[in-house]
Amino acid sequence: MDTFTAIEARRAVKHFDPEHRMTGEEIDKLLSLAILAPTAFNIQNTRFVLVRDPELRKKVRAVAWNQAQVTDASLLIILCADVKSWAKDPVRYWKNASKEVQDFILPAIDQYYRGREQVQRDEAMRSCGIAAQTLMLAAKTMGYDSCPMDGFDFDAVGKLINLPENHVIAMFVAVGKATKEAWPRSGQLSREEVVITDRF
Numbered sequence: 001m002d003t004f005t006a007i008e009a010r011r012a013v014k015h016f017d018p019e020h021r022m023t024g025e026e027i028d029k030l031l032s033l034a035i036l037a038p039t040a041f042n043i044q045n046t047r048f049v050l051v052r053d054p055e056l057r058k059k060v061r062a063v064a065w066n067q068a069q070v071t072d073a074s075l076l077i078i079l080c081a082d083v084k085s086w087a088k089d090p091v092r093y094w095k096n097a098s099k100e101v102q103d104f105i106l107p108a109i110d111q112y113y114r115g116r117e118q119v120q121r122d123e124a125m126r127s128c129g130i131a132a133q134t135l136m137l138a139a140k141t142m143g144y145d146s147c148p149m150d151g152f153d154f155d156a157v158g159k160l161i162n163l164p165e166n167h168v169i170a171m172f173v174a175v176g177k178a179t180k181e182a183w184p185r186s187g188q189l190s191r192e193e194v195v196i197t198d199r200f
Contacts, residue, residue, distance in 0.1 A: 006140040011182035013145035018072040020177040022144070027075065030138055030175070037134040039127045041109045042093045045085035046131045049078040049161050059160055064152035064172075073147070073174035078157065079132055081124030084166040086113040121168060128170030135173050145178040 001009070022030075031048060039045055051057055054071070061070040070076055082088070090109050094102050113120055136146040149172040158169055 001141045001143075003137070003141075006137045010136055010140045010146070012147045013178040013180070013182050014067075014069055014147060015178060015180040016069055016072040016074065016145070016174065016176035017179050020074050022074045022175070026142060030075075030135065030142065033138040034131050034135045037127070037131040039130075040123050041086065041090075041105065041112070043085045043090065043109065043123075044093060045081045045083070045124055046127045047080040047082060047167065048131070049080060051076040051078060051161070056160060060152070060157060063156035063160070064149070067149065067151060069147050069149070069174040069176075070172070072176070074144070074176035075174070077135065077173045077175065078161060079128040079170045079173060080163065080167050081128050081170060082164075082167050083117075083120040083124050086110075086120065086123075124168050125170050132171055132173050135175070139175045144175050145182075146176075147174045148172070149174060 027050075034048065035044075035046075037046065051060060057071045057076060060076070061067065064070050086109050090106055091102065094105055097105070113123075132148055136148065139146045152172065154169050157163075163169065
């Protein structure tokens with residue numbers, strides 16, 4: 001499936017075949033593509049928690065409005081981010097760059113993030129959003145459907161997955177084989193309303 005078709009065909013699916021299992025190779029491919037999603041300054045702050053334990057999935061479902069896709073999808077991915085990744089040996093993000101590039105970028109990373117807690121959190125959400133879309137389009141290209149989710153108790157899920165300090169949860173992405181098609185598109189706004197040239 002080409003990229004244009006994947007974008008047009010991707011929908012939020014709510015009903016998955018609970019018996020379907022993705023192969024290890026498919027999961028590896030999906031994640032290898034997702035981790036290529038861009039992050040500001042290449043700080044790679046996104047973390048992908050694969051919830052594989054069926055009992056843990058049931059507990060997550062209980063704090064996610066009992067939504068069936070949490071347990072029924074082949075794969076449940078909790079997208080998190082390390083808000084302090086910018087300060088954790090940032091030279092490793094640029095280890096293959098020239099010294100000239102490193103000498104420019106590394107101080108810029110520190111200057112941009114240090115003491116700016118809201119920026120750190122905003123970057124976490126941006127990174128996870130880009131990664132989520134990458135996951136969903138890659139899944140569609142591989143013949144799978146997906147559902148982005150934020151209908152859950154963030155604090156409760158954080159406790160269930162032992163979310164480390166200085167990490168935040170952005171959303172879930174459920175991936176699997178659909179058993180029902182998504183509802184028809186319910187009302188797309190016109191291009192004239194959502195695309196602005198130059199100024200509002």
